[in-house]
Amino acid sequence: MRVLEEPGPQPTATGCGCVKPALETGNLLTEPIGYLESCFSAKNGTPRQPSICSHSRACLRIRKSIFNNPEHSLMGLEQFSHVWILFVFHKNGHLSCKAKVQPPRLNGIKTGVFSTRSPHRPNAIGLTLAKLEKVEGGAIYLSGIDMIHGTPVLDIKPYIAEYDSPQNLIQPLQDFNLQNNQYKSQNTFQSDGKTDHYDQRQLSRCDKPQACSHTKEKPKCEDGTSGTNYMKHDNSTKIQQNSPQPREIAADLGVESRSDQSLSVAEEQIGSNCPGKSFSEEGTEKRLKRGKEAVVAQGNSAEIQPVVRQCPSRMAGAAHCSAVPDWVREAPVAPLEVRFTPHAETDLEHLSSEDGSQPSFKYFQSAEEARHAIEAVLSADPRSVYRRKLCQDRLFYFTVDIAHITCWFGDGFAEVLRIKPASEPIQMTDPEESLVSLGSNLSRRRKRHNTLYPA
Numbered sequence: 132m133r134v135l136e137e138p139g140p141q142p143t144a145t146g147c148g149c150v151k152p153a154l155e156t157g158n159l160l161t162e163p164i165g166y167l168e169s170c171f172s173a174k175n176g177t178p179r180q181p182s183i184c185s186h187s188r189a190c191l192r193i194r195k196s197i198f199n200n201p202e203h204s205l206m207g208l209e210q211f212s213h214v215w216i217l218f219v220f221h222k223n224g225h226l227s228c229k230a231k232v233q234p235p236r237l238n239g240i241k242t243g244v245f246s247t248r249s250p251h252r253p254n255a256i257g258l259t260l261a262k263l264e265k266v267e268g269g270a271i272y273l274s275g276i277d278m279i280h281g282t283p284v285l286d287i288k289p290y291i292a293e294y295d296s297p298q299n300l301i302q303p304l305q306d307f308n309l310q311n312n313q314y315k316s317q318n319t320f321q322s323d324g325k326t327d328h329y330d331q332r333q334l335s336r337c338d339k340p341q342a343c344s345h346t347k348e349k350p351k352c353e354d355g356t357s358g359t360n361y362m363k364h365d366n367s368t369k370i371q372q373n374s375p376q377p378r379e380i381a382a383d384l385g386v387e388s389r390s391d392q393s394l395s396v397a398e399e400q401i402g403s404n405c406p407g408k409s410f411s412e413e414g415t416e417k418r419l420k421r422g423k424e425a426v427v428a429q430g431n432s433a434e435i436q437p438v439v440r441q442c443p444s445r446m447a448g449a450a451h452c453s454a455v456p457d458w459v460r461e462a463p464v465a466p467l468e469v470r471f472t473p474h475a476e477t478d479l480e481h482l483s484s485e486d487g488s489q490p491s492f493k494y495f496q497s498a499e500e501a502r503h504a505i506e507a508v509l510s511a512d513p514r515s516v517y518r519r520k521l522c523q524d525r526l527f528y529f530t531v532d533i534a535h536i537t538c539w540f541g542d543g544f545a546e547v548l549r550i551k552p553a554s555e556p557i558q559m560t561d562p563e564e565s566l567v568s569l570g571s572n573l574s575r576r577r578k579r580h581n582t583l584y585p586a
C-alpha cells in the first residue's frame with residue numbers, strides 16, 4: 132500500500148509575485164467571499180446549530196473583489212431551498228484546540244473533537260445548512276443560521292439531498308457502517324494492546340429517511356429580483372416534494388435540535404421510524420441488552436464510554452439510514468421552559484412598535500417572531516458548561532437583532548427579565564462593505580434605526 136507522505140508547506144510563487152502556499156500540500160490561502168450580516172452580534176446566545184432557531188436570519192453579499200459581477204456567481208442558486216455555508220470561526224480568540232472537547236450538550240463530558248461540531252478545531256472551519264430565503268442581485272438571504280455578524284464566509288454550496296443525504300446511498304448505510312466500524316475498532320484498538328474508549332465503537336439510532344429533494348420556482352420581477360421582501364416568505368415558492376423540517380435536517384447532520392414548535396412533527400416521525408418494535412425479533416433482544424451508552428468518570432472529567440448499539444434493520448426497502456450517538460438526541464441537558472416577566476413582555480411590545488419612538492426589528496417581522504427566536508435560543512440552554520455549573524445565579528445577556536436580552540436561569544427554566552434596544556448598532560467586519568439594507572421593506576426601518584443609532 133502506498134503511504135502518503137506528509138509534506139510540509141511549500142510556498143509557490145504566483146504570476147503576480149506573491150507567495151502562496153501550495154494547494155498540493157493542503158495549504159489553502161482563503162479569501163472570504165463575503166462577511167455575514169447576521170441577527171446575532173456575539174457568540175453568547177447564538178444558537179449552537181441552525182436547526183434551533185428557524186427565525187434567525189442573515190444576509191450574505193458576495194464581495195466585488197471576488198467577482199466583478201457577484202450576481203453571476205449566484206445564478207441558478209435560487210432554485211435550491213437550502214445551502215451549505217462554509218465559514219471561519221473568526222471569533223475563536225485563540226488558535227489552540229484540544230483533541231477532546233466538552234460540548235455544552237454533554238454538560239461536561241468529554242469526547243473527541245471530530246465527533247462534535249465544536250468551533251474549536253484544528254482548522255476553524257464551520258459548516259451550516261441554512262434555508263435559502265431568496266437570492267437578490269449579488270446577495271443571498273438566509274434563515275436558520277448559527278453564525279454571528281461579521282463571520283467570514285468561504286463558500287456556498289447548494290444542498291442536494293441526492294448527494295448529501297445518506298438515505299440515498301445504495302447500500303444500507305447502517306449495516307455497512309456498523310460492520311466497518313466494529314471491524315476497524317477491533318483491529319485498531321486491540322492489535323496495539325491499548326485501551327481506548329472507542330474500542331467499542333458505538334453507533335445508534337436510525338434516522339428518518341428524508342424525501343427532501345425539491346426545487347423552488349420563484350417568479351422574477353421585471354427588475355430581476357425575486358419580487359419578495361427579505362422578511363416575507365415567498366408564497367409562490369413551489370415545493371415539489373417534502374421540504375426538510377429543521378429536525379430532519381438536524382437528524383441528518385447529527386446535530387442537536389430543540390424547542391422550535393415546528394420540529395415536533397418531524398421529531399415524532401423520527402421516533403416512529405426507528406422504534407425498538409420495528410427491529411427484527413432476534414436483533415431486538417441483543418440490541419436492547421447492549422443498551423444505552425455509559426458515561427464513565429476518568430481522571431477529573433467524564434468521558435463517553437460508547438457501547439455498541441446497532442441501528443435496526445427496518446422494513447424492506449426503507450433500510451437506508453444514518454447513525455448518530457445517543458447524546459445527540461438524548462443529551463443530559465434538558466430543554467428549558469422559557470418565561471417572560473411582565474416587564475419583558477412590555478419591553479418586547481415597545482421594541483416592535485412602529486411608532487418611531489424606538490428602533491424596531493431589522494431581521495424579525497413581528498414581536499411574535501422575536502419572541503419565538505428568544506424562546507428557541509433559551510430553551511436550548513445557551514450557557515457554557517462552566518456557567519451552567521459554576522455561575523448558575525449570574526445574569527445572562529445576549530443580543531439578537533436589535534434586542535439586548537437579560538435573563539436568568541433556574542431549575543429547568545430560563546426567565547427573560549428585560550429586553551432593551553441594543554446600544555451598539557452592528558458593524559460590518561469587511562471595511563469594503565457597508566451594512567446595506569436587508570431588503571426593500573427593511574430599508575425604511577434601517578434608515579430610521581441608523582438615524583437613531585449613528586455609528
Ligand SMILES: C[S@@+](CC[C@H](N)C(=O)[O-])C[C@H]1O[C@@H](n2cnc3c(N)ncnc32)[C@H](O)[C@@H]1O
Binds near residue numbers: 176179250259
Ligand atoms: C457549535 S458551532 C456550529 C457551527 C456549524 N453549524 C458547524 O457545525 O460547524 C455554533 C456556535 O459557534 C459560535 N460561532 C458562530 N459564529 C462564530 C464565529 N464567526 N466565530 C466564532 N464562533 C462562532 C456560536 O457560539 C455558535 O453558537
